[in-house]
Amino acid sequence: MSVTGMAAPLAVKKPARAWYAQLWVQVIAAMVIGILVGHFYPQLGTKMQPLGDAFIKAIRMLIAPIIFCTVVHGIAKMADMAKVGRVAIKALIYFEILTTIALILGLVMVNLWQPGAGMNVDLSTVDTTSIKGYLAQTEKTDTVSFLMNIIPNTFIGAFAEGHVLQVLFISVLCGFGLIWMGPRAKPVVDLTETVSQMLFQVVGIVMWAAPLGAFGAIAFTVGKFGAGSLISLGNLLISFYVTCLIFVFGVLGPIAYFCGFSIFKLIRYIREELLIVFATTSSETVLPRMLVKMTKAGCEESVVGLVIPTGYSFNLDGTCLYLATAAVFLAQATNTHLDISHQIGLLLILLLTSKGAAGIAGAAFVVLAATLASSGTIPVASVALILGIHRLMSEGLTPTNLIGNAVATIAIAKWENALDEDRLKRVLDGEDVDAQPVRAA
Incomplete structure (x- = not known):
């Protein structure tokens, strides 16, 4: 079914909020x-971590x-069950193509930048005690376990554990x-519609604490991993952030253009969400808001509900x-030889393991x-080499994930x-439109 033929929502005039009352301004100030x-x-900065963690937990409790x-x-x-299946298949095809392009771009850039x-x-001089907890979880990331984990042990257990899939x-x-x-x-x-509206009101209440959460998260990051990490591994950070920018504007930008909208306007539209995920390094903190914003932007509710969580x-x-860049960087840093065949094999492995990144x-x-x-x-x-700047790299990868899912939602819709x-x-141009969700005709 198409949303065409529906009555066009009328633009409504709302009192302009003072600049200092806007969430994105408050989040920037807090950062x-x-x-x-x-x-x-x-x-003191490292002691602020609970503020960021508390905000993330408050949002996560509402996601399921x-x-x-x-x-x-x-x-x-x-x-229309056939349409649900059709949307899911199209989404998975799109996701596979885009993540493959991302992996290839990451490999190309890290080989060029080196x-x-x-x-x-010399790995014999590297302290690996700090990564033992992470290595213990690697056995949980194989493809079969990931697919089996989509089916919960109990109906209520899925909500209690908060696994999105x-x-x-x-x-x-x-x-x-x-x-x-x-x-x-x-x-x-x-009833589900009424409960949904109530939950989004609760999200609005929790979002009042977003500046406090951003302050706590960024103070912790700078306090614990600040200048020293930036200097010692600055070249890796710069190359990774440049790669993210190239992907956003060189890959997602053309997709947005062919879909009839500007990537710059989309970024402006979700700027508050981008700032929050940048500060907290968690995309989950804005998942509920993205469901609302993508629906308000004209995507049908059923498509948004399937594409965003799956994405x-x-x-x-x-x-x-991140995975492609970090893997080859570690090979370069440890003088591990990787020829073309090794990197193709690495690409194939990453195509599988990257899909197991949820819920860990x-x-x-x-x-x-x-x-x-x-x-x-x-x-x-060798992963111990980048543990200290992993959070700093996450401040680049999480906004990229968010923009990618926003573009995917519009493209698939x-x-x-x-x-x-x-x-x-009209929404991307900054007009205030009726916030009622777009539904199938």
């Missing part, structure tokens, strides 16, 4: 203060029920069940750039260790003829 505290008072209500309601209102060349690291799996099944129930399902469908596991473009603490770092263990070429112990392009244009 600046956090940087200053972390730099001049590093011990929000995904459930959004997906169940979207599928039930769509009443940030690890000349380091000549498990909740999505249950949500799709429940949505199908409501479709088969027909008119009898209407009270349940209406959080399968469309990790920034994570793929320190996911990207764990997957990197698992990848090196699977390849058998680059010493696994357009591909599925489920995009109100006029609404998208």
